[in-house]
Structure formats: structure tokens, C-alpha cells
Amino acid sequence: MTLGQADKLVEKRAEDLKAGGLIPQRQKGKITIRCKAPGGRVTAERLERIAVVARKYGSGVVHLSVRQSPEIPYVELADLDAVTRELAEAGQEIASCGKRFRVSTACGGCEYNPNGWTDTQRLALEATERFFGQPTPHKFKTSFSGCVRDCVRARAADLGFQGMVEPTLIAENCTHCTLCVKACQDDALVMTADELPVRDEDRCISCGDCIKACPFDAMVAKGVGHAVYVGGKHGKHPHAAYPVAEFVPDDKVFAVIETTMAWYREHGGKAERIGETVDRVGIDSYRRALRGIVGDALLTAADIAKPRWRRVLYRGLADTFPEYGDVG
Amino acid sequence: MERTPDAQIDLRGTPCPMNWVKLKLTLEEMGGGQVIEVVLDDGDAIRNVPRSAIAEGHRVLHVTPLEGAFRLLIERAGAQGA
Numbered sequence: 001m002t003l004g005q006a007d008k009l010v011e012k013r014a015e016d017l018k019a020g021g022l023i024p025q026r027q028k029g030k031i032t033i034r035c036k037a038p039g040g041r042v043t044a045e046r047l048e049r050i051a052v053v054a055r056k057y058g059s060g061v062v063h064l065s066v067r068q069s070p071e072i073p074y075v076e077l078a079d080l081d082a083v084t085r086e087l088a089e090a091g092q093e094i095a096s097c098g099k100r101f102r103v104s105t106a107c108g109g110c111e112y113n114p115n116g117w118t119d120t121q122r123l124a125l126e127a128t129e130r131f132f133g134q135p136t137p138h139k140f141k142t143s144f145s146g147c148v149r150d151c152v153r154a155r156a157a158d159l160g161f162q163g164m165v166e167p168t169l170i171a172e173n174c175t176h177c178t179l180c181v182k183a184c185q186d187d188a189l190v191m192t193a194d195e196l197p198v199r200d201e202d203r204c205i206s207c208g209d210c211i212k213a214c215p216f217d218a219m220v221a222k223g224v225g226h227a228v229y230v231g232g233k234h235g236k237h238p239h240a241a242y243p244v245a246e247f248v249p250d251d252k253v254f255a256v257i258e259t260t261m262a263w264y265r266e267h268g269g270k271a272e273r274i275g276e277t278v279d280r281v282g283i284d285s286y287r288r289a290l291r292g293i294v295g296d297a298l299l300t301a302a303d304i305a306k307p308r309w310r311r312v313l314y315r316g317l318a319d320t321f322p323e324y325g326d327v328g
Numbered sequence: 329m330e331r332t333p334d335a336q337i338d339l340r341g342t343p344c345p346m347n348w349v350k351l352k353l354t355l356e357e358m359g360g361g362q363v364i365e366v367v368l369d370d371g372d373a374i375r376n377v378p379r380s381a382i383a384e385g386h387r388v389l390h391v392t393p394l395e396g397a398f399r400l401l402i403e404r405a406g407a408q409g410a
Contacts, residue, residue, distance in 0.1 A: 114383055177391030179398075182374045213379050215388030 021095040022080070025073065032063070032073040033083060036095040036132075039106035039124035039144070040068030049090035057083050067141065068105050068152075069095050099271070101131040101261065102141050109146040110163070116146025117208055117224050118163030123253055130254060136261060137268030137277070141233075148207045148312055153232070155241045155313065158274045159260050160229040161253060164206035164246065166222045171196055173218035183213035186311060202306045206246075225249050228256060228294070230286065231275030239275035240317055243309055244287060245294045255293045263289045279322065288327045300324055330390060333365035333401060334358065340397055344372045348380045351402075355386060360406025363389065367399050374398050 021034040035042075035050055042050070050070050054062050059074040075083055084094060095103050104127045107113060109120030124144045143157040147164070154160025176195040188203035189210055197210070197219070206227075210219045225247035232241030248256060260274070263286055268277045278286050291298045301324040303309060310318045337354050339347040351366060358364065368374050378388055378400060385405035392399040 114379075175391065178393060179374065179378055179391060182370070183379070185375075209375075209379075212382070213375070215378060215382055215391065 021097060023071075023097060027074070029077055030073070031075050031077055031080070032071050033075050033080075033087075034065065034095040034097065035070045035072070035087065036093040036103055036128070037069050038103050038128040039109075039121045041106075041121060041125075042070065043091070046087075046090050046092040049087060049092055053083055053086055056086075067103070069103060096133055097139075099138050100136055100140065101134045102139060103132060104128045104142045104144060105152045105157075106144040107146050107151045109144070113146055114212070115149060115207075116163060117165045117221075118144070118146050118161070118226060118250070120144035120146045120152075120161075120163065123161065123250070127254065127257060131257060131261070134261065136264055136274075138271050138273045140261065140264065140274065142257065148205050148227075150312075154227070154229050155243075156232040156234055156238075157229065157241060158231065158233060159257060160232060160241055161226040161248075161256075162229065163224065164227050165208035165211065165224050166206060166247065167199065167204070167208060167211050167219050168222035169197060169199075170218050170220060173216050175216050175218070177215070179213045179215065180210035180219045183209040185209070186307070188308075201308075203308055203311075205308050205312050223247060225297075226253060228290075230260065231273075231278045233273050233275055239273065240314070240320075241275070242278065242283060242321055243299055243304060243313075244283075244290055245297045245299055246303070248294050248297050252293055256290065259289055259293050260286075283322045284325045284327050287324065291327055298327070300326075331363045331401060331403075334362040335364045336366075337364060338367045339373065339377070340367055340369050342373075344376055347373050348377050351377060351381065352384070355381075355402070355404050358404045359408070360404055361408035362404050364402050364404065365399065366402055367394070367397055370396050370398065378402075 023032040054072045057075050057079045058072045063071045065071050104124035106120035106124035110116040111121055140158050142159045143152045143154050145152050145154045145162040150162050154162040174196055180197050181189045181191055186203050186205050188200045189197045192198050211221055228245040228248055229241035230244050231239055233239045264274045267281045368377050381402055387403040388400055389403055390401040
């Protein structure tokens with residue numbers, strides 16, 4: 001074997017390690033093993049097995065990664081096969097690092113979280129089943145938040161989905177109690193002269209607090225969907241995500257992911273995150289691609305100038321966005 | 329027509345989340361279908377407490393605005409006499 005071949009093998013081995021969810025440690029021969037936990041959810045059985053493995057092959061500690069993965073540090077590279085096998089026996093798979101679709105993160109979602117509107121756990125699980133490990137120009141992280149509180153930072157993901165709800169009033173049920181108006185922290189609801197709450201659609205951030213506050217089933221959910229954000233990342237050079245669509249229904253989520261990854265593969269430069277690609281190629285190129293999937297749910301320049309979008313972003317951030325043009 | 333309350337609690341001046349905790353404990357002492365009259369401050373209290381009660385299955389029957397506060401009638405969850 002020549003030196004060049006050896007280098008290539010080492011390089012390939014490092015990439016294989018990353019693909020396999022193994023992170024080389026500063027301690028020679030030791031690796032950290034990242035366990036797959038879409039949405040940060042792990043069964044008690046798997047969690048017990050992770051603990052057993054960490055005690056047997058690691059140093060008895062587990063680190064919870066920023067993106068919700070339990071990681072077992074201090075594993076000997078030589079024990080890798082045994083560790084993988086023993087985790088697999090309990091149904092625990094290994095996650096991934098490197099330039100590919102990563103395990104999706106999610107909040108508790110509508111299943112048990114009082115604020116959530118979308119089933120983020122189901123979507124994160126299914127997105128991970130469908131796309132996990134697929135190659136992209138650089139890492140590609142998705143996250144699912146159930147509401148505009150955005151606990152899992154859809155606004156800082158390469159592609160983020162955030163639950164939103166459109167409230168509507170059934171006037172005959174309204175007792176004029178004003179609890180919905182009190183619940184609204186965005187001055188989007190006012191009581192009119194005839195004592196009915198009226199919603200300012202430009203100010204409403206679609207959080208649904210008014211619906212949850214109403215005791216009389218008068219303020220109800222008319223529609224639920226996802227805000228879509230693209231291009232977010234943190235790290236050395238953080239990049240805020242751009243809001244690009246609203247009220248995207250569940251059944252279009254995977255098409256949005258597919259289309260976004262296809263656009264990214266077509267336009268993304270080497271080791272370039274999608275936010276940088278969007279800036280270099282132009283946001284309208286991406287918006288045009290997305291429009292084919294989401295149609296009128298695509299956000300326009302006029303939309304993102306409204307308080308309902310400006311107020312859910314860091315102050316002044318929307319002023320730094322590229323101009324959204326007319327994409328038909 | 330307003331129901332006569334079986335119990336009363338004035339939670340003015342009690343901050344979140346203690347106002348909800350006190351109401352919850354009081355409700356637990358009561359029987360299913362019984363009604364409590366609650367007075368809550370405007371602001372955080374009125375924004376959060378009724379919502380917590382609704383989420384636990386209790387029923388808000390009536391809301392009356394007062395000066396800087398609200399008076400609510402809440403029916404305890406569960407079958408009558410439970």
C-alpha cells in the first residue's frame with residue numbers, strides 16, 4: 001500500500017466513523033458513540049441499555065447532546081462491534097454525524113405538551129425514518145417545534161418546522177368574558193363595541209393562546225399547520241433562518257424536506273450549509289422550488305414585513321433579510 | 329342563571345404558580361360537579377389560571393370582570409357526588 005492509499009484509507013475511515021455516529025475523542029483510541037433518538041425520545045428499555053453499555057464499555061457517564069442524542073463517551077474503538085450489537089439488542093440504533101440528513105429534533109408537541117399544536121414527535125420520527133443519513137453538501141439539520149415558542153429552535157435549523165394555528169370565533173358561544181383578549185400578548189385581539197373579540201391578522205402570531213384560554217368553545221382552531229424556516233445554523237458563523245412558508249399541512253412536510261434537499265444538492269457548494277447557499281444563489285431560487293410544493297402558503301415580502309413575523313424573530317433581524325421577489 | 333358556589337377562594341395578590349396550586353388543591357377537596365367562586369388578578373393570573381383549570385377538565389361557567397381582577401365560577405370535573 002502506498003502512502004497516498006493509506007491517507008485515503010484514513011480519510012475514508014474518519015468519514016465512515018462520522019457516518020456511523022462515532023466521534024473520535026482527544027484521548028487516543030477512545031470514541032464517543034452517538035445514539036439515535038429522534039425528537040429526543042427514548043424508551044425506558046433503550047435508556048436502560050444505554051446506561052448498561054456506558055457502565056460496561058464507557059466511563060459510566062452519558063452526555064445528552066444539544067440535539068437531543070444520548071452520547072456514550074470513552075468507548076474503546078476495539079469494543080465498537082460489541083457496543084453496537086448490545087445496543088441493537090434493545091432496539092437502540094447509532095446516530096450519525098457529518099454531511100448528511102441528521103436525526104430530527106422535536107419538542108413534546110401536541111401529544112402531551114399543553115402549548116403544542118402539531119405532532120412534532122411523530123413527524124420527527126417519520127422524517128428520520130425517511131431521510132436519515134441521506135447525503136447533502138454539508139450537514140442538514142431539521143427540527144420540529146409544536147408552537148411559536150419554538151423550544152427546539154426551528155428558527156436556527158437548516159430546515160425548521162414550527163406549529164401554528166389559526167383561531168376563529170364562533171360568536172354564538174361567546175360570553176364576552178374577555179379571557180381571550182387577556183391571553184393575547186401581541187395586541188392582536190380587541191373587544192369591539194358589540195363586545196366580540198376581533199383578531200388583527202397582521203399582528204396575530206398564531207400561538208393559539210386565545211383558544212386555550214377560552215372557557216366556552218367560542219375561540220376555536222380553524223386550521224393547524226407549520227411555519228417553514230430555512231437556512232438556520234449556529235456555530236462559529238451563525239446564520240438566522242428565513243421564514244419561507246406558513247400553514248403548511250402535515251401531508252406536505254416530507255415533500256418540503258425532499259424538495260429542499262434536492263435544491264440544496266443541486267446548488268450547494270462543497271461544505272456549504274444551506275443558509276449560505278440561499279444567500280449565494282438567491283432566496284428566490286429556493287422560494288421558486290418551494291412554491292411548487294406549498295403554493296400560496298409561500299411567504300411574500302409583504303407577509304414578512306408584518307408584525308406577526310417581525311415579532312417572532314430577534315429584534316431587527318427581518319431588516320437584514322434578502323429581498324423576497326415575485327416568484328409567480 | 330348563576331349557580332350558588334359551594335366554595336370561595338380569593339387569589340388576589342397570590343402570584344403564579346401558587347394561585348393555581350391553591351385552586352387545584354381546593355378543587356381536589358371538593359366533590360365532582362360542585363362549584364367554586366374564584367377571584368383572580370388581571371395580568372398573569374387571569375392569563376394562566378383559567379387555562380390550567382380547563383386543561384384539567386374543570387368547567388368555567390361564568391366570568392365577571394371586576395376592578396383589576398376577575399371573578400370566575402368554576403365547576404369541578406367529575407360526576408356529581410364523586
